[in-house]
Amino acid sequence: MAMFESLAEKLQSTFKKLRGKGKVSEADVAEAMREVRMALLAADVNLKVVKDFVAKVKERAIGQEVLDSLTPGQQVVKVVHEELVALMGGTSSKISQSQKPPTVIMLVGLQGAGKTTSVSKLALYLRKQGRRPLMAACDVYRPAAVKQLQVLGNQLDIPVFSMGTGVSPVDIARGAMENAVATGRDTLLLDTAGRLHINEELMDELKEIKKVVKPHEILLVVDAMTGQDAVNVAEAFHGQLGLDGVVLTKLDGDARGGAALSVKAVTGCPIKFVGLGEKAEALEPFHPDRMASRILGMGDVLTLIEKA
Amino acid sequence: MGFFNKLKEGLSRTRQNLVQKVEQLVTGRQHIDEELYEELEEVLISADVGAEMALQMVEGLRKKVKEQKIGDPGELKRLLQEEIVELLGQETAVVDISKKPTVVLVVGVNGVGKTTTIAKLAHRWKSEGRKVLLAAGDTFRAAAIDQLEIWGQRVGVDVIRHQEGSDPGAVAYDAAQAAISRGADILLVDTAGRLHNKNHLMNELSKVGRVLDRALPGAPHEILLVLDATTGQNAVTQARLFGEAVGVTGLVLTKLDGTAKGGVILAIQGELNVPVKFIGIGEAMDDLRIFEPQQFAKALFGQEEAE
Ligand SMILES: Nc1nc2c(ncn2[C@@H]2O[C@H](COP(=O)(O)OP(=O)(O)OP(=O)(O)O)[C@@H](O)[C@H]2O)c(=O)[nH]1
Ligand SMILES: Nc1nc2c(ncn2[C@@H]2O[C@H](COP(=O)(O)OP(=O)(O)OP(=O)(O)O)[C@@H](O)[C@H]2O)c(=O)[nH]1
Ligand SMILES: [Mg+2]
Ligand SMILES: [Mg+2]
Numbered sequence: 001m002a003m004f005e006s007l008a009e010k011l012q013s014t015f016k017k018l019r020g021k022g023k024v025s026e027a028d029v030a031e032a033m034r035e036v037r038m039a040l041l042a043a044d045v046n047l048k049v050v051k052d053f054v055a056k057v058k059e060r061a062i063g064q065e066v067l068d069s070l071t072p073g074q075q076v077v078k079v080v081h082e083e084l085v086a087l088m089g090g091t092s093s094k095i096s097q098s099q100k101p102p103t104v105i106m107l108v109g110l111q112g113a114g115k116t117t118s119v120s121k122l123a124l125y126l127r128k129q130g131r132r133p134l135m136a137a138c139d140v141y142r143p144a145a146v147k148q149l150q151v152l153g154n155q156l157d158i159p160v161f162s163m164g165t166g167v168s169p170v171d172i173a174r175g176a177m178e179n180a181v182a183t184g185r186d187t188l189l190l191d192t193a194g195r196l197h198i199n200e201e202l203m204d205e206l207k208e209i210k211k212v213v214k215p216h217e218i219l220l221v222v223d224a225m226t227g228q229d230a231v232n233v234a235e236a237f238h239g240q241l242g243l244d245g246v247v248l249t250k251l252d253g254d255a256r257g258g259a260a261l262s263v264k265a266v267t268g269c270p271i272k273f274v275g276l277g278e279k280a281e282a283l284e285p286f287h288p289d290r291m292a293s294r295i296l297g298m299g300d301v302l303t304l305i306e307k308a
Numbered sequence: 309m310g311f312f313n314k315l316k317e318g319l320s321r322t323r324q325n326l327v328q329k330v331e332q333l334v335t336g337r338q339h340i341d342e343e344l345y346e347e348l349e350e351v352l353i354s355a356d357v358g359a360e361m362a363l364q365m366v367e368g369l370r371k372k373v374k375e376q377k378i379g380d381p382g383e384l385k386r387l388l389q390e391e392i393v394e395l396l397g398q399e400t401a402v403v404d405i406s407k408k409p410t411v412v413l414v415v416g417v418n419g420v421g422k423t424t425t426i427a428k429l430a431h432r433w434k435s436e437g438r439k440v441l442l443a444a445g446d447t448f449r450a451a452a453i454d455q456l457e458i459w460g461q462r463v464g465v466d467v468i469r470h471q472e473g474s475d476p477g478a479v480a481y482d483a484a485q486a487a488i489s490r491g492a493d494i495l496l497v498d499t500a501g502r503l504h505n506k507n508h509l510m511n512e513l514s515k516v517g518r519v520l521d522r523a524l525p526g527a528p529h530e531i532l533l534v535l536d537a538t539t540g541q542n543a544v545t546q547a548r549l550f551g552e553a554v555g556v557t558g559l560v561l562t563k564l565d566g567t568a569k570g571g572v573i574l575a576i577q578g579e580l581n582v583p584v585k586f587i588g589i590g591e592a593m594d595d596l597r598i599f600e601p602q603q604f605a606k607a608l609f610g611q612e613e614a615e
Contacts, residue, residue: 148450
């Protein structure tokens with residue numbers, strides 16, 4: 001972390017050297033862009049995304065607004081921050097609501113990303129908005145996955161639909177649909193097993209579930225600690241299922257979370273929620289500006305810039 | 309299927325990507341130039357090696373090219389491989405299980421594969437004829453105890469468990485005593501996933517370590533930090549802080565069956581020098597391999613190699 005709190009400082013000193021010269025050259029800007037590139041890569045933003053991004057920032061940085069300013073270093077950071085926010089899109093933590101209940105929400109993702117936990121968090125979140133959620137245990141593979149969701153459901157007093165582990169997830173999803181209708185639940189959240197995006201058999205299973213229950217929202221759950229591979233994962237899930245949004249988990253850690261940017265760049269889907277802990281309450285709507293500061297590792301520096 | 313083939317199969321994606329990229333880079337080129345170095349650096353960055361480490365490695369390459377007066381771009385692949393092996397060490401790091409019982413504490417952030425790795429290790433050592441015992445030290449996460457219990461049944465080993473919400477230190481203590489009284493060869497202690505920046509949880513973990521030492525002086529003998537190969541640069545901090553809290557003696561790199569390359573272990577080696585001991589290449593109990601640096605580097609670059 002400490003390494004990057006210094007991005008602003010590095011940029012500052014890069015430009016300070018030039019102050020004496022009076023004029024900032026393109027080579028100077030290139031040097032600054034190298035610092036920006038390193039910072040983004042250390043935050044795990046995908047290399048391709050970084051390259052495009054830096055090209056864009058460079059264009060603006062060469063412009064008058066930066067070079068003519070008294071504090072070009074800070075201005076570059078500001079431009080980088082603005083562009084990051086723009087790239088991550090606006091806030092949109094809305095979960096669609098179907099005219100004809102139940103609204104079906106399916107969570108998918110790699111193993112251990114935080115799907116089951118996020119299902120229960122979302123269920124609690126939606127209940128607070130007055131909805132009546134039902135959670136369905138469609139993971140029949142991971143040992144005690146059904147039990148895990150049941151325990152969480154118990155803790156929150158939110159019903160869980162399960163058919164054990166001897167039934168196909170597709171049938172469970174279908175059964176859950178019927179159960180939601182029969183019991184007057186307006187929102188159905190499907191927990192699915194973790195899977196690799198290259199596992200064709202398991203990806204087909206998700207497509208099958210999609211066909212049967214026609215989810216209104218398919219959310220990809222992504223671990224904030226994910227590295228360069230995030231784009232491959234997002235691309236594959238999006239390509240095969242068509243995602244509607246992303247849940248970024250484990251942001252209570254100190255990962256800078258550049259994966260968020262990569263995933264957004266690849267899928268174009270909004271990041272809707274972030275997970276900030278293991279407890280059911282630890283879910284919040286996504287804030288692009290906070291995320292941008294985090295990726296740059298410089299929350300407090302920004303307030304300085306704002307004053308500048 | 310022999311070890312190498314299985315490993316290669318597990319790493320086929322990694323290999324394909326890296327090898328293809330490196331090969332694309334070097335074919336049709338007459339000279340080793342700046343552009344080529346830059347592209348090599350990018351290949352490494354894409355494998356999660358990290359920008360700083362990638363830079364260092366390419367610096368290393370440059371030096372070797374100069375020293376060995378190499379002109380053929382095709383040679384770069386071999387050189388890069390050499391460098392990776394240099395970083396990872398030549399030797400295969402093993403877990404010493406000569407003490408009876410040997411206590412292995414398994415730690416890591418949330419969802420990386422700790423519990424599954426324990427099942428895999430139990431299966432491995434049980435198949436070698438050892439008496440293995442498991443401790444359900446994750447008393448926090450919903451159904452974590454049940455998960456380990458199911459694995460225990462599948463593998464055919466006993467699990468020492470308390471109730472959900474109970475003190476993990478107490479579980480560890482009981483398990484160590486049980487391991488002694490039952491004459492177990494190996495005790496594997498599961499722990500709840502925790503983020504390394506949470507002090508109270510890291511303190512709890514150190515306490516588990518101390519409790520084990522009290523129950524059985526010298527324990528835990530091995531502390532394995534499980535890292536998810538999909539993880540980016542944060543894994544370096546994980547390794548450092550878990551190391552500071554409990555003294556990690558080995559790494560396990562899981563989920564190498566995906567497309568993630570796990571290159572972050574190179575960055576970790578650069579900074580910390582803790583050996584990788586095992587890799588996970590699937591969700592089943594036999595999807596664990598001993599980490600062999602030579603073979604790993606070679607498999608990464610798709611070289612054929614006999615058993
Ligand atoms: N600190 C923290 N931990 C989280 C968060 N979300 C999930 N976890 C933890 O991450 C681990 C994995 O979460 P699960 O919900 O079981 O993940 P999953 O994607 O359902 O896993 P599989 O079903 O095995 O693929 C658990 O230890 C959770 O408590 C979060 O936002 N912060
Ligand atoms: N593809 C793949 N999946 C794995 C591997 N190792 C573990 N998993 C899966 O990753 C998910 C999480 O594994 P766990 O063993 O529960 O992870 P954990 O670290 O104990 O998780 P917490 O206790 O919640 O922190 C499960 O779905 C496992 O099946 C591996 O090597 N490859
Ligand atoms: Mg799950
Ligand atoms: Mg576990």
